[in-house]
Amino acid sequence: MPKIVECVPNFSVGRNKEIIEAIAGAIAAVEGCNLLDVDPGASTNRTVYTFVGSPDAVIEGALCAARVAYQTIDMRMHQGEHPRMGAMDVCPFIPVQNVTMDDCIVCAREFGDKLAEELGIPVYLYGAASTQEHRKTLPQIRAGEYEALPEKLTKDEWKPDFGPSDFVPSWGATAVGARTFLxxxxxxxxxxxxxxxxxxxxxxxxxxxxxxxxxxxxxxxxxxxxxxxxxxxxxxxxxxxxxxxxxxxxxxxxxxxxxxxxxxxxxxxxxxxxxxxxxxxxxxxxxxxxxxxxxxxxxxxxxxxxxxxxxxxxxxxxxxxxxxxISDEREGPLASMDIKDFILTVGSRSPSPGGGSVSALAASLGAALGSMVGFLTYGNKKFFELDSQIRKLIPPLYKAMKDLTPFIDADALAFSEYMLALKLPADSEEEQAMRSAAMQDGLCTAIQVPLTVSRLTNGLWDPLKELAKIGNINCKSDLQVGVRMLETAVWGAYYNVKTNLDDVKDEEFKKKVSEEIEGAIKIAQENCATVLKTLEERKA
The missing domain is CATH 3.30.70.670 (Formiminotransferase, C-terminal subdomain)
Structure with a gap:
């Protein structure tokens, strides 16, 4: 997964369309920056920009935006409803994907340093990036707003974190921080x-x-x-x-x-x-x-x-x-495929997608059939007295149906990770060690995916057993097919885990996983048999 940081700079302009668009254009022009939203306010005379990208990209995007603001915004002329103290009033960095708050603190400090150095303006750190309790929050730093800055900047306790203590009338000051999502x-x-x-x-x-x-x-x-x-x-x-x-x-x-x-x-x-x-x-x-x-x-x-x-x-x-x-497709490429295309892809001359992806699909379909039986019971006048019970049985099945779907792609990706490790160079001892470690990591990932599928699948037996007792009897065959699909999915997970375990060197890990997947098969078989027996014995 790529590293994604969100940056949400607020600029003290909300009525000048040309400036608003120029700042947006500066951000969008930076390679790796994805400008998600531009939200201007006339009464507040303020525009909030939201963009995401890699840490380096968002720093550069914020700098490009600040350069435009420096040339076009004059705080001496600014009036608006929102509290403010600078042309670029605030610029927070927020972790989104595969980054930590510490990563965003690094972004904030690097950006603040570069901004102050290039433009010669005072910069204060806030939020997680600040180390001073008396100026940790925006209300603390912005107290008195732009108008208070000439006197404020002369005080030792308000010496900027970056840049001069000089008042820059056209700009004011900027607060740069790292925070959680606001x-x-x-x-x-x-x-x-x-x-x-x-x-x-x-x-x-x-x-x-x-x-x-x-x-x-x-x-x-x-x-x-x-x-x-x-x-x-x-x-x-x-x-x-x-x-x-x-x-x-x-x-x-x-x-x-x-x-x-x-x-x-x-x-x-x-x-x-x-x-x-x-x-x-x-x-x-x-x-x-x-x-x-x-x-x-x-x-x-x-x-x-x-x-x-x-x-x-x-x-x-x-x-x-x-x-x-931030995602054009919420599902992976395999899960998003047309059914016919997926079948043809599985049946092609390629080892991936294979049994693991098909097992995940089987598990998702089994849960879907259970959910369907629940829905065809709920709200049915004939089963009205069961509504309160059915409302408890459908959600776990419906959720599992959706939670299992991404594993169709996850299994294929895990296989790709292992294949990439196999292709690493192994000429020197160091390269051999790195290749071996990468292969072991790839195997562990390839094991964890089907293992997780088996866990999610086996978590469904309690609602399924209850549904078998009270669900719409007209859907009997659907539930029978569903539980067989779930049992098959666990068998698929079993075979994939066992195959990959053969090459794992960590004996303790092998033993632990082997015991778990052996137990998973027994759970699936016993519970599937129980559901099928209940359905066979039901008269209505």
């Missing part, structure tokens, strides 16, 4: 700016002061007025969405608004949002209203409706959810 989220109110800010003070962690903290952890918020939309907003940054969810913020604002007799008219995601943050909202509303929804797109529709995310413009998941943005 969700910028606004709730729309038919109210005054003052009323919106009053609610913001109630909910944000900082509250009004130390003696009057707010209700929600990891939440920053202010109230402002959108002239272009003729309404106010509680503008929120959720710095840890696992601690405080989007729906929690929305409902807390709704509660305060109701007490003040203020209408809430939807909300707005600024920039991008992680898929699991949206799915957490879906789960909340499903539980709250006792809904049974499994399809991802239906969960998205539920959240969009409940939060009113279309209120200021269409919320397109493909353009707002980061996982959808």
């Amino acid at each position: 969700i910028a989220y606004n709730i729309n109110l038919l109210s005054t700016k003052e009323q919106a800010h009053r609610i913001a003070l109630n909910i944000r962690e900082q509250g009004r002061c130390k003696e009057e903290p707010g209700r929600l952890k990891e939440v920053q918020a202010i109230g402002w007025y959108l002239e272009e939309a003729n309404m106010a907003q509680v503008s929120v940054n959720i710095t840890d969405y696992e601690q405080t969810a989007i729906h929690t913020v929305y409902e807390e604002v709704c509660k305060d608004a109701e007490e003040l007799n203020i209408a809430v008219v939807g909300s707005q995601v600024v920039g991008l949002v992680p898929l699991d943050a949206i799915m957490a909202c879906a789960q909340h509303y499903m539980e709250k209203h006792n809904l049974f929804i499994l399809e991802e797109d239906q969960k998205l529709r539920l959240v969009i409706n409940k939060l009113g995310l279309n209120s200021l413009g269409a919320f397109s998941p493909k353009e707002r959810i980061i996982e959808y943005m």
Whole structure:
């Protein structure tokens, strides 16, 4: 998997289309940078850019954007609703794929150093990149905003991390940091700016002061007025969405608004949002209203409706959810194939895809048939009294169906990894050692894939045994085929594991894996027989 870092610089320009487009063009022109989103705001006079790429690429992309801003933005002329202190006001680096927070700290410090050196401007580090507690957060660093900088820069405690302590009137100062994913989220109110800010003070962690903290952890918020939309907003940054969810913020604002007799008219995601943050909202509303929804797109529709995310413009998941943005295909090439093409590919003169990929497909199909039987029982008037039980049986089968599908490609990739190791040079002793180590790593990967398939498959027997007792009897043959497919999938995993184990040198590893896969076969055989027996004995 490639290393992917997200960069989300905020520039103090939101009304000049030419400057906004010039900055976007500078980022997009950098090889390896993928510009995902440009979100300008007229009232805030601020534009948020979101792009991803390798660590080196995003550093270069941010530098190119800053160069354009240096030539085109003059902070002496800037006015806007959003707090700000510089032309490039803030530039965070966020880990997305195959990178750590430490990697992003390195990005932030390297970028901050280069930015200050090239442009001669003061740069402060914040978030995980900062080492000073009194200037760890953006509100701490931005206190007093642009207007406070001339005096602030003269104080020892506010000496920049990079660059001069000189005030640069046209630029101001920039905060560069490393952080986890931040969700910028606004709730729309038919109210005054003052009323919106009053609610913001109630909910944000900082509250009004130390003696009057707010209700929600990891939440920053202010109230402002959108002239272009003729309404106010509680503008929120959720710095840890696992601690405080989007729906929690929305409902807390709704509660305060109701007490003040203020209408809430939807909300707005600024920039991008992680898929699991949206799915957490879906789960909340499903539980709250006792809904049974499994399809991802239906969960998205539920959240969009409940939060009113279309209120200021269409919320397109493909353009707002980061996982959808950074991957053109959420499935691998094999899983995405037409059925006919997949069969022909398996049947071609090539060792991959082979038995491992077919076993993963069999497991996914077996789970799919179990899920189908559940759905053909649920909601059926004849089985209405079973709905509460069936609602518990379908989700694990449906989830496994989707979770097993990527292993169709994973098995082929594992085989490729081993074949690449075989082709490494082995002329010197050092090369031989490296080749041997790479081959052993490849074998272990090739073993772990089918082993995981067997684990996921064997995790389905409990719901399947229950479904065999109460499921729609008209689907008897479908469930019989399904469990046979699952048993076959475990047999496939068994043969693949055993084959690869022959060449593994780690005897302890061999013994442990061998015992597990031998046990997996027994589990699959016994449980498959139990389900089939139950189905044969059922009369109705």
